[in-house]
Each structure stands twice: as C-alpha cells, then as structure tokens.
Amino acid sequence: NYPRIPDFIQRIEGLLVTGNSLLGRAAMDARVDSEGIVTVTWAFLADFGIVEFIVRRHVGDDDAVTITGGTGAVDGKTIDTPGVGRHIYELWARSQSGFEQRLAFADVDVGAAAGDFLTQSFPNPTSGQATIRYFLARESGIVSAEIFDITGKRVLTAEEQYREAGQWYATFFDTSALPSGVYFYKITVDGFGGTVFEAAQPLIVIR
Structure with missing residues (x-):
C-alpha cells in the first residue's frame, strides 16, 4: 500500500x-x-x-x-x-x-524513441500553428528547426538552441504569414563533431 x-x-x-x-x-x-x-x-x-x-x-x-x-x-x-x-x-x-x-x-x-526521430507535424494541413516532435537519442547539440518552400528557400526559423540527448522536444511553427502551398520543415542537430542528425517532412499550408 x-x-x-x-x-x-x-x-x-x-x-x-x-x-x-x-x-x-x-x-x-x-x-x-x-x-x-x-x-x-x-x-x-x-x-x-x-x-x-x-x-x-x-x-x-x-x-x-x-x-x-x-x-x-x-x-x-x-x-x-x-x-x-x-x-x-x-x-x-x-x-x-x-x-x-x-x-x-x-x-x-x-518512453524514449529507439533512435533520433522527427515526427509528422500536427495538424497537417494547417492554417496557423503547427507542432512537431523530435527525439535526440545519440548526441546533444544545437537544434535548428526551419521551414523551406518548394524552391528550397528558407521562409521561417522556429528554433535554434542547445538540446540535451535522451529527451522528446516540441517545436511550434506559426504559419499564419505563409501563403497556401506545400512546404518542408527540417531539423538539423549540430554536435561537437558536426551534423549528427538531419531530417525533413512535408507541411501543407491552407488559407
């Protein structure tokens, strides 16, 4: 008891x-x-x-x-x-x-993820705020979370800060200023020896 x-x-x-x-x-x-x-x-x-x-x-x-x-x-x-x-x-x-x-x-x-992992954003499609989750399994580092249009031009940076390994994190993208279209969000983790994780997912913005 x-x-x-x-x-x-x-x-x-x-x-x-x-x-x-x-x-x-x-x-x-x-x-x-x-x-x-x-x-x-x-x-x-x-x-x-x-x-x-x-x-x-x-x-x-x-x-x-x-x-x-x-x-x-x-x-x-x-x-x-x-x-x-x-x-x-x-x-x-x-x-x-x-x-x-x-x-x-x-x-x-x-629980922890089996390895470095980037989730699909939610909601997707979105007309306002979109949330992503990611897990750092191997190494801590500086995390950059950005959105790119279909030409590869960076249109939004939501995060650029140090994150410890072994934990889930959430990042929020405010897409209210973006026109309708297909975009890609990407996270890059730069550790002591260079980039240790990089991943991207599609994001649809509707108006």
Whole structure:
C-alpha cells in the first residue's frame, strides 16, 4: 500500500482546502502514442456547482503545470507533448467561492524513441500553428528547426538552441504569414563533431 500514500496525502490536503463538500464527479484517461504525444480526455459525471475546470500535469514531485481549462463542467480532450518519464494528469474543479477540488486523475509513462526521430507535424494541413516532435537519442547539440518552400528557400526559423540527448522536444511553427502551398520543415542537430542528425517532412499550408 506504500505507493498509495502520496495520493492519500494529496486527498487529505485537498479536504483541508475545500472541505467535505463535493463539487462533482468525473473520469479521466491519458494515452501516449509511439511519437511520445499524450492524448488526455475527461468527462464530467456530476456537477454540484462547478464554475471552472483545470487540467494539470505533474512530473514526479515537480510543481503542476496547467495544460488547459475552461468554464463550467465541459467534457473535453487535449494533446500534450511532455518529455520522457511518468506524468500524472489531474482534473480539478473550482467553485464560485474559489475552492478547488481534484475530481479525477490519470498517469502515463512516456518512453524514449529507439533512435533520433522527427515526427509528422500536427495538424497537417494547417492554417496557423503547427507542432512537431523530435527525439535526440545519440548526441546533444544545437537544434535548428526551419521551414523551406518548394524552391528550397528558407521562409521561417522556429528554433535554434542547445538540446540535451535522451529527451522528446516540441517545436511550434506559426504559419499564419505563409501563403497556401506545400512546404518542408527540417531539423538539423549540430554536435561537437558536426551534423549528427538531419531530417525533413512535408507541411501543407491552407488559407
């Protein structure tokens, strides 16, 4: 029963804040795909005064990160792009007076990829923001993430920074200023001895 102690402590702390009044009931699920992308879904089963909901993610003992939220008790789904490790997703409800109560949680383990890997962007086609995921398996280095048109001209640079190996990363491309057409996004990883990984994928922009 020792693994249940942290959850028990959290429930006690929640009661100290919210009291015994139940704000509602809910169910939650979290699933990870082969590209390290987590799909989180939730459904409210009862509402006793929920004015707002919040979805949060914990990584071990780290502070919670708010993933999404909204008004009322609204069922939903969201996509998250965390790093390697065990992640706990929590659905919290807030009352009119500001009290918060955890209604449901789900945990998921995000594993490492077998090698350096660049995912297909999502959504694709896109008319605004596009997200890519990549995994660095062999070596850390400076990562450049860029978009090129079909002539090979670079039209956008989204990232140029040092990244550690052994982790999933997410990069966001804002394509709102690009005309409709077919493009290619590319990441290049430059390590100590030169380029250690390079990959590209097609991206369609629609207006």
